[in-house]
Amino acid sequence: MASRISIKALEFLDSCRSLTDLYQIQAHLVITGLLQVQNPSFSCRFLKLCSQHCDIQYTSLVFRCIHFPDTFSVNTVIKAYACSNVPDNAVVFYYERLKDGFLPNSFTFSPLMSACAKRGRVYLGQKCHGQVVKNGVGGVLEVQNALVHFYSSCGLIGLARKVFEGMDERDVVSWNSIVNGYVNVGELVVARQLFDAMPCRNLVGWNVMMTGYLNSNNPGKCLKLFREMVQRGLNGNNTTIVIAVTACARSARMKEGKSVHGRLIKEFKDLNLIISTTLIHMYSRCGRAEIARLIFDRISIKNIVCWNAMILGYCIHGNPKDGLNLYSNFLSSRLVSTGKNHVDSLVLPDEITFVGVLCACAREGLLTEGRKHFGNMSDAFGIKPSFAHYWCMANLLANVGLMQEATEILKNIPVDSNLPLESSLWSELLGSARFGRDVSLGEQIANKLIDQDPENFWHYLLLVNIYAAAGRWDDVTQTKERMRKRGIERTPGCSLKDLKEIVHDMSAT
Structure with a gap:
C-alpha cells in the first residue's frame, strides 16, 4: 500500500505544470506524511518545484516543514534566495544551516557568491570565499567562475584577475566574466586584449565587449566589432541587434542602421517590441521621424x-x-x-x-x-519633477523672455529633485534640453547660490547638473575639485560620480 502511494506521489511530481498542481501535490504529501519522512525522492523534488512556481517566502516555509533536509534541499533554497529580491538572505540562511550541522558542497557556493554579487556585498562575499577555501572546493571550475563574477561585479578587478589567473582550467564563462569585469571598470583596452585572447567565444562575450564600447561613448568601435562578428558567420541575438541599432543611433549612422533593419526584415516576420522601439529611436536620432512613425504604427500592443x-x-x-x-x-x-x-x-x-x-x-x-x-x-x-524638467522649464521661460522667472525656477529647484540613476536614456534627454543656448544663466545662478551658502551640497549639485547638460566635463571636474578642497561631503544616496555616469554620453548628442 505504502509503495503504491509513493509511486502515485512521484507521478504527481513529474506531472506538475502549474501552481494549482503544486498545491494539490503538497496536500497529498502532507496527508500521506511523505513530506516528513527522510526520503529525498519526495521532499527534494517538491522543494525544487516550489522554487520554480512560488515566491521565496513560500519556498522557505515548505523547507521548514521538511524534518530531515539534505544538502540538495538546502542548496535549492539558497539558489531560490539568490534569484529573489532578497538575495542577502541566502547568506543568512546558509549560516543558519551551518549551525544545524549542514555540510556544504561545491553546488552551494555558486548561488551564494551570485547573491553577494547581486547587491555588491563585498564583506559577505569575502566571508563566503573563506567558506569556499575552508570546505576545500576552491579548485572547482563553477565555484571559481562564481568568484570571478563576484569580484568583477564589485569592481575588485584585481582580485577577480587573481582568481582567474589561478585557475587550472577555464571555460567560456570564465573568460566572459573577466572580460565583463574589465568592461565594468572602464578598462576597455585590457578587456579587448582578453577578448582577443579567448580560445572560444560565444554571443555573450561579443555582446559584453560591444556593450562596453557603446557605454564608453564609442559607438564606432562597437559597430566595427559587430561587423567582425557578422563576417565570422554569427547572426547574433536580440541583445546583439539592440546594441548594434543603438550604436547606429548614437553615431547617426542611418545607412548602417538601415542595413541592420533590412537583415531583420529578412530573418523575422515580426519584430519584437524592444527591437521595434530601438529602431524608432535610431531613425528619430538620424532625423527620419517619418520612418520611425511607420514602425511605431505597426506595433499592435x-x-x-x-x-x-x-x-x-x-x-x-x-x-x-x-x-x-x-x-x-x-x-x-x-x-x-x-x-x-x-x-x-x-x-x-x-x-x-x-x-x-x-x-x-x-x-x-x-x-x-x-x-x-x-x-x-x-x-x-503624481510624477515628481526632476532637475531635467526644471531645466526644460527654465529654458522655456528664458526663450520667451521671462528671464527673472527662469532665474527663480532654477534657484528654487527642490534639493531632492535628483536625476534617476538607472537609465542611460536620461543622459540623452538632458543633453537634448540645451536648445542651442549657452548655460551662462544657470551657471550664474548656481555660483551666486554657492557664494551665499558655500557649505550647501545641493547648490554644487545644481552647478554640476548645469555643466553636465552642456557637456562641459572639465567644468564638472573642476567643480568636484572645488568641493573637495572646501570639504563639502556628498549627501547620502547622491554621488557626483554616479551623476557623471548618468549623463556621460550626452556630449555626443
Whole structure:
C-alpha cells in the first residue's frame, strides 16, 4: 500500500505544470506524511518545484516543514534566495544551516557568491570565499567562475584577475566574466586584449565587449566589432541587434542602421517590441521621424517605452508639434480603449514622457502649454519633477523672455529633485534640453547660490547638473575639485560620480 502511494506521489511530481498542481501535490504529501519522512525522492523534488512556481517566502516555509533536509534541499533554497529580491538572505540562511550541522558542497557556493554579487556585498562575499577555501572546493571550475563574477561585479578587478589567473582550467564563462569585469571598470583596452585572447567565444562575450564600447561613448568601435562578428558567420541575438541599432543611433549612422533593419526584415516576420522601439529611436536620432512613425504604427500592443520613443523622436529630433499631437493622441487612446473599470491597466505617461513634452514646448515657445504640462505632471499623474524638467522649464521661460522667472525656477529647484540613476536614456534627454543656448544663466545662478551658502551640497549639485547638460566635463571636474578642497561631503544616496555616469554620453548628442 505504502509503495503504491509513493509511486502515485512521484507521478504527481513529474506531472506538475502549474501552481494549482503544486498545491494539490503538497496536500497529498502532507496527508500521506511523505513530506516528513527522510526520503529525498519526495521532499527534494517538491522543494525544487516550489522554487520554480512560488515566491521565496513560500519556498522557505515548505523547507521548514521538511524534518530531515539534505544538502540538495538546502542548496535549492539558497539558489531560490539568490534569484529573489532578497538575495542577502541566502547568506543568512546558509549560516543558519551551518549551525544545524549542514555540510556544504561545491553546488552551494555558486548561488551564494551570485547573491553577494547581486547587491555588491563585498564583506559577505569575502566571508563566503573563506567558506569556499575552508570546505576545500576552491579548485572547482563553477565555484571559481562564481568568484570571478563576484569580484568583477564589485569592481575588485584585481582580485577577480587573481582568481582567474589561478585557475587550472577555464571555460567560456570564465573568460566572459573577466572580460565583463574589465568592461565594468572602464578598462576597455585590457578587456579587448582578453577578448582577443579567448580560445572560444560565444554571443555573450561579443555582446559584453560591444556593450562596453557603446557605454564608453564609442559607438564606432562597437559597430566595427559587430561587423567582425557578422563576417565570422554569427547572426547574433536580440541583445546583439539592440546594441548594434543603438550604436547606429548614437553615431547617426542611418545607412548602417538601415542595413541592420533590412537583415531583420529578412530573418523575422515580426519584430519584437524592444527591437521595434530601438529602431524608432535610431531613425528619430538620424532625423527620419517619418520612418520611425511607420514602425511605431505597426506595433499592435504598445508600452510606455514605445510611446516615449516616438513622442521624444518628434519632440527632440523632429517636429515638436507632431510630438505634442502624438502625446495628445496617447492620452486620448487610453480613454477610448479602456473602460472606467480597467483604470489600473492603463499605460500612463512617466517622467521621460514629460521631458520630451517640455522640450517640445521650449523649442516652440509654447509657454501656456508648457505650464499646463508641468503642472499636470504632479497634479494629474503624481510624477515628481526632476532637475531635467526644471531645466526644460527654465529654458522655456528664458526663450520667451521671462528671464527673472527662469532665474527663480532654477534657484528654487527642490534639493531632492535628483536625476534617476538607472537609465542611460536620461543622459540623452538632458543633453537634448540645451536648445542651442549657452548655460551662462544657470551657471550664474548656481555660483551666486554657492557664494551665499558655500557649505550647501545641493547648490554644487545644481552647478554640476548645469555643466553636465552642456557637456562641459572639465567644468564638472573642476567643480568636484572645488568641493573637495572646501570639504563639502556628498549627501547620502547622491554621488557626483554616479551623476557623471548618468549623463556621460550626452556630449555626443
